[in-house]
Amino acid sequence: xxxxxxxxxxxxxxxxxxxxxxxxxxxxxxxxxxxxxxxxxxxxxxxxxxxxxxxxxxxxxxxxxxxxxxxxxxxxxxxxxxxxxxxxxxxxxxxxxxxxxxxxxxxxxxxxxxxxxxxxxxxxxxxxxxxxxxxxxxxxxxxxxxxxxxxxxxxxxxxxxxxxxxxxxxxxxxxxxxxxxxxxxxxxxxxxxxxxxxxxxxxxxxxxxxxxxxxxxxxxxxxxxxxxxxxxxxxxxxxxxxxxxxxxxxxxxxxxxxxxxxxxxxxxxxxxxxxxxxx
Amino acid sequence: xxxxxxxxxxxxxxxxxxxxxxxxxxxxxxxxxxxxxxxxxxxxxxxxxxxxxxxxxxxxxxxxxxxxxxxxxxxxxxxxxxxxxxxxxxxxxxxxxxxxxxxxxxxxxxxxxxxxxxxxxxxxxxxxxxxxxxxxxxxxxxxxxxxxxxxxxxxxxxxxxxxxxxxxxxxxxxxxxxxxxxxxxxxxxxxxxxxxxxxxxxxxxxxxxxxxxxxxxxxxxxxxxxxxxxxxxxxxxxxxxxxxxxxxxxxxxxxxxx
Numbered sequence: 298x299x300x301x302x303x304x305x306x307x308x309x310x311x312x313x314x315x316x317x318x319x320x321x322x323x324x325x326x327x328x329x330x331x332x333x334x335x336x337x338x339x340x341x342x343x344x345x346x347x348x349x350x351x352x353x354x355x356x357x358x359x360x361x362x363x364x365x366x367x368x369x370x371x372x373x374x375x376x377x378x379x380x381x382x383x384x385x386x387x388x389x390x391x392x393x394x395x396x397x398x399x400x401x402x403x404x405x406x407x408x409x410x411x412x413x414x415x416x417x418x419x420x421x422x423x424x425x426x427x428x429x430x431x432x433x434x435x436x437x438x439x440x441x442x443x444x445x446x447x448x449x450x451x452x453x454x455x456x457x458x459x460x461x462x463x464x465x466x467x468x469x470x471x472x473x474x475x476x477x478x479x480x481x482x483x484x485x486x487x488x489x490x491x492x493x494x495x496x497x498x499x500x501x502x503x504x505x506x507x508x509x510x511x512x513x514x515x516x517x518x519x520x521x522x523x524x525x526x527x528x529x530x531x532x533x534x535x536x537x538x539x540x541x542x543x544x545x546x547x548x549x550x551x552x553x554x555x556x557x558x559x560x561x562x563x564x565x566x567x568x569x570x571x572x573x574x575x576x
Numbered sequence: 577x578x579x580x581x582x583x584x585x586x587x588x589x590x591x592x593x594x595x596x597x598x599x600x601x602x603x604x605x606x607x608x609x610x611x612x613x614x615x616x617x618x619x620x621x622x623x624x625x626x627x628x629x630x631x632x633x634x635x636x637x638x639x640x641x642x643x644x645x646x647x648x649x650x651x652x653x654x655x656x657x658x659x660x661x662x663x664x665x666x667x668x669x670x671x672x673x674x675x676x677x678x679x680x681x682x683x684x685x686x687x688x689x690x691x692x693x694x695x696x697x698x699x700x701x702x703x704x705x706x707x708x709x710x711x712x713x714x715x716x717x718x719x720x721x722x723x724x725x726x727x728x729x730x731x732x733x734x735x736x737x738x739x740x741x742x743x744x745x746x747x748x749x750x751x752x753x754x755x756x757x758x759x760x761x762x763x764x765x766x767x768x769x770x771x772x773x774x775x776x777x778x779x780x781x782x783x784x785x786x787x788x789x790x791x792x793x794x795x796x797x798x799x800x801x802x803x804x805x806x807x808x809x810x811x812x813x814x815x816x817x818x819x820x821x822x823x824x825x826x827x828x829x830x831x832x833x834x
Contacts, residue, residue: 366703386711394709404704406696418708421715466708 315378316341317474317506318363322372324552325358332358334552335372340474340508343543345500347517348510349556349574350549356510357401359549360476363508364396365389377473394418397467397505398476403459405451405466411438412447415466437465441495457488464495475499475507481516493519494532500544501525514575520544521560548574595795599713600787606711606718616719623688624720625727628681632731635680636738637745639672640664644743648751657753661761664743665736669766669774673736675822678781681728682814686789689720690810693793694803702794717790724786725779732778769833777825781818788814 316339323336332355340346350356361367362374365381374381376392384392405414415434419425425433438444441461451459460480467475477496481489493516499505501524511517521540523532535541546563548556550570556563563571606612647663693716696702705712740762748755792810796802 361703364707366706386706390706390709390711393707396707398704398707400700400704400707402699404700406701406704407699417705417710421708421710 316375317344317377318508319375320359320362320372321375323362323369323374324371325362325367325369331370332552333362333369333549336549336552336554337372338547338554338557340506342506343504345507345509345520345541345544346547347520347544348508348547348549349512349514349517351512351574354549355552356512356549357478360398360478360508360510363476364393364398394470395473396476397470397472397474399460399463399467399478399480401478401482403451403456403463405459405462407451409450410447411443411449411451411454411462414451414462415469417466418470433469434465437469438462440468440498441465442491455488457484457491460484460488460492461495464492464499468499471503472505475505477507477509477511479510479512481511481513489513489516490519494525496520497523497532498525500541502527517546518560596787596791599717599791599794600721600783603713603717603721603787603790604783606714607722611714613715613719616715617723620719620723621727624681624685624723625731628684628727628731629734631680631684632677632735633738635676636668636673636735637742639676639735640668640739640742640744641746643667643672643739644746644751648747648753657751658757659761660743660747660751660753661740661758661763662765664747664758665740665762665766666770668739668743669736670770671822671826673739674732674774674777674781675818677728677732677735678778678785678818678822679815681724681731682781682785682789682818683811685724686785686810686814687807689786689789690793690796691803691807693717693790694796694806695800697794697796698799698803712794717787717794720790721783721786724789725782728778728782728785729775732774736774769829773826773829773833776829777822780821780825784817784821785814788817 318340320336320338323333324331325333336359338346348356348359358367362369363376365374365376365384368382377395379392381389381392406417409417412431412434413420415437416430419430419433434447435444438447441464443458443461443465446454446458446462451462454462464480480496481492484492496507496509497520500507500520509520519532521544523534524541525531526533540560542559545559546556547554548563548571555568556566556571558566564575566572643664644660648657648660651657651660651663693702696716702712705715744755744758744762747753747758789810792806792813796806798805
């Protein structure tokens, strides 16, 4: 962590005005105390936001609020400029179809093959012939390095492979927003690094805006201090002293957003909880 | 304290009934609004219909046989053993065929629906489906409900036929009565209203078992233990509702036909 210097700019930040995601004073409660209280932030086009916080603080709930899987009790959520908390479930489906989501445990359909899982959205749309679907599935699986699993069932894959298939499923229809829910949670360091590399690849190659939930600082810092090199087909560290300017941080504590800013701001935050979390 | 518990339980029951009504109504409406997932409907029809055929045949034959055994013993005391065929066919077609088939199929399929959908809920597969822009109610629930209605209708006919044949077998082989007389009595005293009653009931029972199985599956919480709980609730509720609704339908239809 001490290796991360004060921040210089690695590439120009994007300056587009309409946010892809915007939360305005959003709050939600289930049976008991509120899970999220007065949460407000934005995700701009081309931006990657990393949501940090300890387990059970409401990170996954926040992610589900963004694509309308849960609706806020207070405040509002805007997705692609549309206020989703006043929309019906049917009106939400087209918006959700523009969003790729990677769930904590992958959430693959265990009765379907990897091919059918990855192509699920395309198969349901029923607009593309099978040959084209197969080609796109191969392409998506190649992106995550799992082309050989095409005909396998999720049960025969390892935990890391399932997450990568889940990433392929989220990417296949070229989404306008990516939501990652603890994509490296519970995985070994090598597999975690592979998955982070895929996320960096997607960020740098396609510039897809994304929100990544994690409690692993190492993953968050890797995202900020690395870029994808298409020639080497691997992630490489940014020059010493630079970070990706479009990758910024959010932090939750007991349902409240206590930090919203860059890596530099995070490292120099005076908030005792942030300091404790970082240390 | 006790009043609070009663209040909370009552509120929970009312909320559950309200949730179920909205759920079942929306699932039914979906069958008349595109997209309709015909492949899923056919697949579920195969699982529910063909898969349940063996238990329906066996229970139908056994029930018809038992009816023949029991009724012949009682009827012969009044010198009316000849009407065994009529007794068995009317009882099977009007009452036991639909109810027993409904309960047997709900034991097999409402439980399977609740556990399958419940597992999908707790492993976030339902959320994943919604996140991929597919409505789980249309994709998973509606095909199951309509496959249940469609197949229970035919399974009831199979159960009725097996029951009458089973009763005939017992009448001829064990009671040593005349087979022709048995089947004549079984056929000649059947009236239109009997058949209408017998074929109307499975439509309601199919709807109950499909919607209850899916409803409890889709509202599963609490991990694998929750899946088990949902499965039990689905089977118990579906079976009790089938018996209760049978009483209501019988009462209404008897009022209409008499």
